[in-house]
Amino acid sequence: DTEVTQTPKHLVMGMTNKKSLKCEQHMGHRAMYWYKQKAKKPPELMFVYSYEKLSINESVPSRFSPECPNSSLLNLHLHALQPEDSALYLCASSPNPWASGVGETQYFGPGTRLLVL
């Protein structure tokens, strides 16, 4: 099973709301990723977790708060977002920890389409 699942598929939120995105994989992968993709652009890396610990934060604003409760689950907590944060948020995973997994395939989920009003 090479599937990464994400919920919800679509999310509309106001700038004062708090919401969370969820990502799950059951492939035993040790690295998990959050990407942001604006329309007509490639994905941009936001965060990387290895062994449930944050390895990389690509200078993402604090209104985005990642969490990795266990090896299969990755959350992205959203608070006080801006309209420019509207995008497709993609989760991915790869087999080995971040630092040792150079060149490994990243498996992507279907994404959550977020609209901030």
Added chain:
Amino acid sequence: AQSVTQLGSHVSVSEGALVLLRCNYSSSVPPYLFWYVQYPNQGLQLLLKYTSAATLVKGINGFEAEFKKSETSFHLTKPSAHMSDAAEYFCAVSDQGEYGNKLVFGAGTILRVKS
């Protein structure tokens, strides 16, 4: 740091015609190269991956890519386009500089298939 450049933001072909999507890489070390496809409103799906085992890489859905070191290219081809191939295609390289498994994506090429 490694990078990739995709030539042509839009490519249009007729159904049954050859598909050629161009990707050039910049890397100081032997690269890991990927092609991903993204259908509308979906995530990214791996088409194929180059890992130096063979210069001609066969992927899913009839796609293949050839690694040419002399040209620093990794172009994606398919002999005969289907309507279902219409999607956006991203070339990517695994950055082996400061980071671990970081993917650096090209800008993407939207493939349109005409009937």
